[in-house]
Amino acid sequence: QDDSYLSPRNSAEFKLYTLSQESGRSAAKYFVNTNPKFFTKDFAEPHIPCLMPETVSLRLEEVSEEALKERISLSKVTAAVDMYDQLLQAGECAHTHTHTHILCLYSNFTQSALSSMLFLQVQQRKGRFRHASDFMKTMWRENNNAERIFNLLPERDTRCYSALIRGMVKHGAYAKAFSMYTDLLNNRLTADVHIFNVLISAAPDVREKYNERWDLIADLLNQMSQQKVWPNLLTFNSVLKALRRCGPLARTQALLTLNEMKAVGIAPSLASFDHVIAVFYKSGKRSSGCLESKDLELGYKVQNLVEVGENWRMLGDSYQQSIYYGRFFKLLCIMEHIDEVLKWYRLLIPSLYYPNPQSLRDLFQALDTDSRLDLLPAIWKDIRSLGHDNKLALVEEVLSLMARDEHSPEVQESLAVCALDVKSVFDGDKGRPGLEWSTSSLTHITSLLLKANKTQQAWEMLQIFKAKNRVPSERLLNNFLSVCRSDGSCQRAVDLVQLSAAFCLPATSVLAKQVLAEFDLTEEQRCGV
Template sequence: MATSGRHVGQYVNNNGRFLLNHLDQLFGHRGFSWSSVLRQQTARIQNDSTEAIVIPRKKTWAKEAVLEAMASTVNRDPTAYHYQFQDDPYLSPRTSAEQKLYSMSQESGRAAAKYFVDSNPKYFTKDFAEPHIPCLMPVSVSLSLEEVSEEALKERICLRKVGAAVEMYDQLVQAGTTISKQMTYDLLDLICFYGDREPAQEGEPETDQMDASAEELRRKRGRFLRAFDTQRGVWRENNNAERLFRLLPERDTRCYSALIRGMVKHGAFVKAFDLYTDMLNNRLTADVNIFNALILAAPELREAYTEKMDFITELLTHMSQQKVQPGLQTFNSVLKALRRCGTLAKTFSLHTLSEMKALGIAPSLATFNHLLSIFYKGGAAANNQTDILQEVLSEIEATSFTCQDPEDVWFFSSAMKICMETKDMKLGYKVHSLVGVGENWRLLGDSYQQGMFYYRFFSLLCMMEHMDVVLRWYRQLMPSLYYPNPQGMRDLLQALDTDNRLELLPSIWKDVKSLGHDNKSELVEELLALMAREKHSPEVQESFADCALDMKASFDGDRRKPNLEWSPAALCHVTTLLLRASRVPQAWEMMQLFKAKNRIPSDALLEDFLSQCSGAPTTAVELVKLSAAFCLPATPKLAQRVLVECDLSEDQRTTLSELESSWEHNQ
């Protein structure tokens, strides 16, 4: 094949030179001139007569290439729900709580389906998927090997059957069977990772496995344990991991590493350092995983900030003496531990970052998240400059990241929180643009973290940007990315009030209803107060009146959500909006609600209502009766106005006179 390809190349070169010479003679006689490109190609062919033309091989495309190409042509639709919520439009979530419930329901359904498929693989023997998706095929979850053998032990380790694996190991030891060192290490890793407990099944709460001592430890050291984010209990004394460790004929760094990491993972910090000392006494060298775990646990064993930092420095010195090369997780562990060292950690953290660069270790987003937490500790970003965040964003601008640390997903939310506290809109845009680089959006975290990121970004927009810009972002983010909570909607209302765009309030109310926030009393009353605060054009007042009647339905009751309680302010606002739109009959129904709900109307509302009743003397008299029923001080004044402004009958005048004299007598 190679020989034939070389012959084809020589044939093309020879004929190419012949053709060029012929064209040169032809064009030269006719007065044509060659272009510079053609002259260069002619010179290249003539000068390099031995160069062979390489025929490219057939291009092999991945099976997903067509799907990837099609996906690259489609942009996000800001008016549609997220793609994971589009299975059933009726069930599409409208609020963050419904979004969480929907996501958990989907995950629960997947877990149930996977359990059924794995438990009954005989019913799922055919694979029609193209391309083949191994994770969707049945995986055996039941034990198939019952005999006492190393293969049976391996099967139990692979299936994460902690108790069964320990029992099989003991049977092998009692039978005098020689177990390979690698199999013993795998078993030790399994026991240490799960703390000598059975792993929680999918969907099963892990707290069920915790005993009283674990709960007590979590209460005492809750903050530190949450920092590890992996606690499942406490390290029990003389558990199977320690027993297996003592049974090992030869102990090397590998087994020490598994036990120390398990102790740190499950809260036995003192025992972990004691075991590390024992390892050094046995003249063994620690590995990088041991130091990563010990650095995380170091602040727990010291009280003062200086002592914590000295302890961390001592561990790094040991690491250097033992010639252990640090990795990304090492530096992330150092920065995470420094977060518990107060303001003293700022200088040391910058030295740590410089050391990373000197060693050629690229920081991850978790590295920068720890750095921001050190410099903006305790929500004090509002009193500090954002120099560190600016430098971080300049360093990682237009960079696409992949997840290298479990805490990478906290960076964007933390950075946007700093932007919101410092009211720095420019930095907020930079953080948001970084999310759109490559697949950085995957590092926004779960639905809660993503919601917090967009809430802080939107809150910053409402505080700092023009209303047109805020509304544009509002339509781009909701509902495809962001479900505004009640506080987010209140921020939007405040922005509308600041920019004097209150005519948009009826459309915002529709969004409040669609988001399911129409049963939040504070939000509803704030929206009513903004509409009723001042008078507007007749067209706007009509839209406000329609909106007020729609909001009234939220107070009347709905079986699907708790009812709102009518407050005096809400009743006054709705009545005022109806009066300004000259809807007196509907406003009078609201006045009847004051009496039914035992709410007292304001004097200003009564006077405004009376101004609309000049042509309706019966309604005016009833209004005075209502005021007298509540023993309001404005009753005599209202009665005098009705006597002067309205055309009353003798019976109505007598009634008003009696109400006036009765009120004076009671006073």
């Protein structure tokens, strides 16, 4: 973002910018991995593995268990299936651990691998989508390769069941996953924590009533205790996520779940808090809990959680991130000191958050509250770089705040220079059409120029009043006359009376009397008045 021309100027461009960053990283990774011969030299000390090409080409071509392990390690799903079938045809039997690994591969492979091996039936998802993955909805297919390999296993242990059950839950075969869990128990095996985690998350999909869903979750937790399986963070997050679909009883159970986490010594993650907030707030209000309660301390705690590791990914897509950062920034503007607000302003904008006009208004209010309107010129530069200088209401609010109070000569000079830059927006610059002049915007800019003793530019603004059929106020004309009196500019005072007469203003006669009484006019000038 060093080049201001490349900086995003609206929310759509900001989203495109974020996506292009990720796309660029993926493209670079693809090029490195598909052309490893160009990246064989390692200049880094110490060695940085992620900067070097991955080993993606197959080296073992003969039919053997080692070749199968190689394909599994490289996530070559189709090649692994072909090699497994060739081993069976050759009469060789892979080790039990190898069977487990290939089943684990099935539970974690990508959409492209699924489609290429016809593992799933692919259906078009109707309605609005936001992610690339939303283009397709995956469904578990009967008698697929995973089930075939599982049925061919000479011995089935907990890891084999775990891989298959996780794959079933991941791809929508919830009832079949519970059936497979029953089969595991019938074979006198004990489930692992991964099985319980996915079954808990699938509980709302196999029960219709809210109380039945919770009863199933509670039953699974009791079975965990009976089988002496210790829960982990994902277990509790699965419970909280499932509670989001359990109706009114979720509020009580969510708090009890947090208490249980504390009792077993497991700290909640950002996802845990997200699920809890979702239980107590509707989807449109989840990120506004701290804002509604004006709880700045809680807001900072949530932000600290976001900054830990990769917790920021839990915020969701760019739209959800924008909502979160917008509300966090609003809370800061309302409750925090202006110096702290400005610190966060520089941290968040525009690298993490592209502000909308309302966020900028919140910043104006914070500046006004702490009497720091002298910073408005710097904020105006940001408004221009962000592309919000085409919002008439926002521009007029900037002008109104700058023109409202009296400031030191240095500040007034800075505000006047800023006002002239705002004027260029109304005139139209950078090949864009200008904004429509209003009486208030003309008045504010003229007042700012007068306060900085820029009489010539202020007089030019009065000519724009006439050109745009806008009528200046009596107060503005009196201010202009006061500047003329201070400068001893008699001719400008006469011109002001003539301009007032051209507008047919009621105050023209009073203005003329003041000029005649207070200025040393020539006979010609007196005739003009």
